[in-house]
Amino acid sequence: MKRLIGVAVALVAAGVIMSPPVAHAADIVIPINTVIRAGQGYGPGDEILLETVSTGAYEGRTCSVRAVGQNQTSVHRDNNLIVASGGYTSILYDVERSPGAITEGPPITLGPVVTVTLQMGPRADGWFSAGINVELTCEAPPPPPPTPEASAMGACVENTFVVTVTNTGEVAVSGDVETYGSFSLDPGQSASFDILDKAPGDTVTVTYDQEIPADTVTVLDCENPPPPPPPPPPEEPVIGALAFAPVCQADTPYIDYEIEVSGTDATTATLTFFDLDGNQVDQFTNMPFSGRVLWPGASVDPPDWPGWRLNADGFWEPDPSDARLRDGLTILVEVNPSATAPVQYPPATEACNSPPPPPGTPPTTQPPAPPSPQPGLPVTGRRTTYGSIAGGFLLALGAALVLVARRPTPA
Numbered sequence: 001m002k003r004l005i006g007v008a009v010a011l012v013a014a015g016v017i018m019s020p021p022v023a024h025a026a027d028i029v030i031p032i033n034t035v036i037r038a039g040q041g042y043g044p045g046d047e048i049l050l051e052t053v054s055t056g057a058y059e060g061r062t063c064s065v066r067a068v069g070q071n072q073t074s075v076h077r078d079n080n081l082i083v084a085s086g087g088y089t090s091i092l093y094d095v096e097r098s099p100g101a102i103t104e105g106p107p108i109t110l111g112p113v114v115t116v117t118l119q120m121g122p123r124a125d126g127w128f129s130a131g132i133n134v135e136l137t138c139e140a141p142p143p144p145p146p147t148p149e150a151s152a153m154g155a156c157v158e159n160t161f162v163v164t165v166t167n168t169g170e171v172a173v174s175g176d177v178e179t180y181g182s183f184s185l186d187p188g189q190s191a192s193f194d195i196l197d198k199a200p201g202d203t204v205t206v207t208y209d210q211e212i213p214a215d216t217v218t219v220l221d222c223e224n225p226p227p228p229p230p231p232p233p234p235e236e237p238v239i240g241a242l243a244f245a246p247v248c249q250a251d252t253p254y255i256d257y258e259i260e261v262s263g264t265d266a267t268t269a270t271l272t273f274f275d276l277d278g279n280q281v282d283q284f285t286n287m288p289f290s291g292r293v294l295w296p297g298a299s300v301d302p303p304d305w306p307g308w309r310l311n312a313d314g315f316w317e318p319d320p321s322d323a324r325l326r327d328g329l330t331i332l333v334e335v336n337p338s339a340t341a342p343v344q345y346p347p348a349t350e351a352c353n354s355p356p357p358p359p360g361t362p363p364t365t366q367p368p369a370p371p372s373p374q375p376g377l378p379v380t381g382r383r384t385t386y387g388s389i390a391g392g393f394l395l396a397l398g399a400a401l402v403l404v405a406r407r408p409t410p411a
Contacts, residue, residue: 030058032116032134040127042120047082051116051134055085062109063136065090069101071131078121083134086111094121097131110138146170150185152177152206152215154195156222163204163217166190175208195219237263237335244331246295252303253295261289261335272332275324297325 032053039048055061065083081092081103088108095103116134149169155162167173167185174184183191195204200221207214243258259269269289273282273296282296297306304310307326309319 028058028061028138028140030063030136030138032114032136038127042124042126044120044122044124046120046124048118048120049115050118050132051114053114053116055110055112055114058138059086059110059112061138061141062107063138064107065092065105066135066137067092067095067103067105068133068135069095069097069099069103069131070133071097071099078123080119080121081105081132081134082117082119083108083114083136084117085109085114091119095132108136110136148173148208148210148212150175150208150210150212152217154204154217154220156220156225159222161195161198161219161222162192163195163206164190164192165206165215171210173208173210173212175206175210175212177206178204180204235263237261239333239335242333247292252300253298253305254292255295256292258290259333259335264335266335268335270332270334272334274330274332276328276330277324278330281322281325281329295325296329297322 032051042048067081078094081095083090083092083105085108088111090105090108092103092105114136118132147169148171150165150167150173152163152165155164163177163180165175165177165183165185167187167189170187172184172186174182176182177193180193180195185191198204198219200219202219204217204219205214206217239259239261242260243256245256247254247256257271261269267289268286271284271287271293272280275281284293287293294300295306298304302310307319307323308316309321311317
């Protein structure tokens with residue numbers, strides 16, 4: 001006599017519904033947790049159904065079977081446990097129900113459901129106690145078979161159109177290239193076929209014996225190949241930073257400068273100086289991106305300052321021919337290629353404003369007093385006190401520095 005005592009439940013592990021198996025997983029232990037049950041009126045050979053469990057994604061797995069005792073009773077230990085699934089039956093004889101006691105049975109292959117049944121032994125005395133859990137240890141799923149992969153492409157080789165098939169997967173592949181031949185390739189191998197009777201624009205079909213989509217290759221005109229694509233345009237040059245500062249050293253005016261340029265391989269620049277009327281007054285070529293240049297109109301040996309000249313009598317007097325240079329400059333910086341940017345210049349101090357009088361002789365012309373010192377001009381070297389000579393040289397660039405682009409004419 002078989003009586004239904006358990007209820008059907010989902011296959012669970014540690015209280016959580018089991019998800020589908022993951023490829024290459026380790027062996028999986030599936031506990032079927034029965035509640036401690038008791039009943040009366042059962043005799044030898046009676047069967048009590050404890051659990052019916054759906055196997056779900058684990059169907060088809062081969063699993064070992066064991067029972068784990070959950071309670072201690074005084075009844076006879078000659079009851080059996082029957083675990084059945086998919087036509088397979090595992091009988092665990094004389095199940096030990098002491099807490100933690102293990103009773104093992106033969107493995108089974110899972111069908112759609114697993115049933116756990118308690119079979120009363122020959123000494124059954126009318127009642128039962130079923131404090132037993134069942135554990136199924138199922139083998140890990142086999143890894144999925146590798147997917148065959150291959151590709152075909154065409155190219156011109158010495159004026160002949162050639163189709164090349166390459167096995168890009170992990171298993172051997174085979175197939176045909178229309179009527180040009182068949183191939184059988186191990187992983188990583190390639191096979192090439194000369195296409196001699198197709199016109200440019202025709203297609204060549206490559207089919208595979210495996211479940212790989214066919215490839216269609218278009219024939220190229222190998223005798224009249226298209227011109228190569230034009231090279232990418234050069235990167236636009238950019239001037240990232242500029243620094244221009246007037247400097248007075250040993251009473252001689254200079255301009256310190258620093259240029260940062262990107263987007264070009266050039267390492268030198270051309271500096272062209274213009275007065276505020278647009279007249280070119282000086283030019284420096286092949287200059288590094290940082291350095292020092294003499295202020296236009298100034299000279300170290302013989303000494304000279306813009307706006308002054310030494311007359312025949314050995315005296316300094318105002319010189320209107322280059323006095324305009326004291327009012328400011330526009331500097332054109334050319335880097336091939338280049339970019340544009342404005343820069344303002346600070347006013348000068350009096351250290352470089354005027355030349356010294358000749359030794360022992362007062363000047364014949366009394367110029368007006370030099371302009372008041374203004375901040376912004378660093379002074380190095382010696383400092384003289386020739387403030388009595390008029391028309392002090394103003395070291396200021398009143399106009400903006402302009403950088404213009406100039407690209408070379410293509411050869």
